[in-house]
Amino acid sequence: xxxxxxxxxxxxxxxxxxxxxxxxxxxxxxxxxxxxxxxxxxxxxxxxxxxxxxxxxxxxxxxxxxxxxxxxxxxxxxxxxxxxxxxxxxxxxxxxxxxxxxxxxxxxxxxxxxxxxxxxxxxxxxxxxxxxxxxxxxxxxxxxxxxxxxxxxxxxxxxxxxxxxxxxxxxxxxxxxxxxxxxxxxxxxxxxxxxxxxxxxxxxxxxxxxxxxxxxxxxxxxxxxxxxxxxxxxxxxxxxxxxxxxxxxxxxxxxxxx
Numbered sequence: 001x002x003x004x005x006x007x008x009x010x011x012x013x014x015x016x017x018x019x020x021x022x023x024x025x026x027x028x029x030x031x032x033x034x035x036x037x038x039x040x041x042x043x044x045x046x047x048x049x050x051x052x053x054x055x056x057x058x059x060x061x062x063x064x065x066x067x068x069x070x071x072x073x074x075x076x077x078x079x080x081x082x083x084x085x086x087x088x089x090x091x092x093x094x095x096x097x098x099x100x101x102x103x104x105x106x107x108x109x110x111x112x113x114x115x116x117x118x119x120x121x122x123x124x125x126x127x128x129x130x131x132x133x134x135x136x137x138x139x140x141x142x143x144x145x146x147x148x149x150x151x152x153x154x155x156x157x158x159x160x161x162x163x164x165x166x167x168x169x170x171x172x173x174x175x176x177x178x179x180x181x182x183x184x185x186x187x188x189x190x191x192x193x194x195x196x197x198x199x200x201x202x203x204x205x206x207x208x209x210x211x212x213x214x215x216x217x218x219x220x221x222x223x224x225x226x227x228x229x230x231x232x233x234x235x236x237x238x239x240x241x242x243x244x245x246x247x248x249x250x251x252x253x254x255x256x257x258x
Contacts, residue, residue: 001068001097004057005104009112013056013064016108019115026114027107041107045070045099046092052100064108068100117145121226124189124207125200136192143209147228149239151221151246158247162218171254173216179253185245204238208246221246 009016020027020039032038038055050070057063120142123134152159177197180186189200189207199208207224223243229236 001093003066003068003097003101004060004063005054005066005101005108006060006063007105007108007112009062009108011112011115012061014061016111016115017056017064020107020111023111023114027111029107041103043100043103045096050096050100052104054104064104066101066104068097070096113145117142117226120145124198125202125205134190136196139190139192139196139198139209143222143224146207146224146226148209149223149225149229151223151243154223154239155243155247158243158250161247161250162221173212173218175257176250176253177210180249183249185249201238201242204242206238206242208242 007013011019017039020029021031024030024039027041029039029041032040032053038053040051040053043050043052048071050068053067053069054064057065120134120138124139124142151162174194180197180199181188186199186208187202189198191197195212197210197212199210200206201208205226209220209222209224211219211221213219223239225239229239
C-alpha cells in the first residue's frame with residue numbers, strides 16, 4: 001500500500017527527515033538498508049506484523065512518500081471488519097493503513113515540535129544580554145516545548161531561601177542578579193524588562209529562568225531541560241547539580257554581603 005502524506009510545518013520534509021535520522025531511537029524507527037535511505041517502523045495490528053516506510057517526496061517539499069507492508073497470513077485484505085467504537089465498517093487494508101498513517105503523522109508532528117524547540121534552544125544558548133534580539137514570545141514558546149521544573153518543588157531548602165515572603169533576609173534581588181551576571185559561574189543568555197532572566201549552563205545543557213514580581217521579589221525560578229528528567233538519570237543529576245550551585249552561590253553571596 002502506498003500513499004503521499006502532506007503536512008504543514010515551518011520545516012520541509014527533507015529537514016524533518018534529517019532530524020529524525022539524527023534521533024532514531026527517540027522516534028522508534030530504523031534506517032532501511034539500500035540506497036534509498038528510507039526510515040521504517042514495525043508495529044502489531046490485527047494480529048499481524050505491519051511495517052511502514054517513509055522518505056521525503058521527490059517533488060513535493062512538504063510531503064512524504066509512505067509505504068505499508070504486512071503479512072496477510074492468507075487472509076484477504078479486502079475483507080470487512082467492524083470497529084466496535086465506530087458505526088462504520090472498514091476493510092482490513094483500510095484499518096491497517098489508517099493506524100500506520102496515524103503513527104507516521106505522530107512521528108512528523110513530534111519531530112517538528114522538537115526541531116523547533118532545538119532551534120530556539122540553540123538561539124538562546126548562543127545569545128547574550130548585550131545583543132540578544134530574540135523576542136520574549138520565543139522564550140515562552142521554548143518553555144512550552146521543553147520540560148520545566150520549578151525550584152520550589154525540587155529543593156525545599158532553596159525554596160525557603162528564594163521565596164522569602166516575610167522578607168526576613170532583606171535580599172535585594174536586583175543586586176543578586178547583577179552579581180550573577182558578573183560571575184563567570186553564570187552565563188546570561190537574555191533578560192526581558194528586568195523581570196525575566198535566562199541563564200544557560202553549557203556543560204549540563206540546561207537553562208535557569210528567574211522571574212521577578214512587581215515588587216522585585218522572586219516570583220518563580222525554573223530549570224528548563226530538553227529531555228524529561230524523570231526518564232533520564234543524567235538530566236536528574238544535572239538538575240541536582242544546578243540546584244547545589246545556586247544554593248551555595250546565594251549563601252556565599254549573602255555571607256559576603258553581611
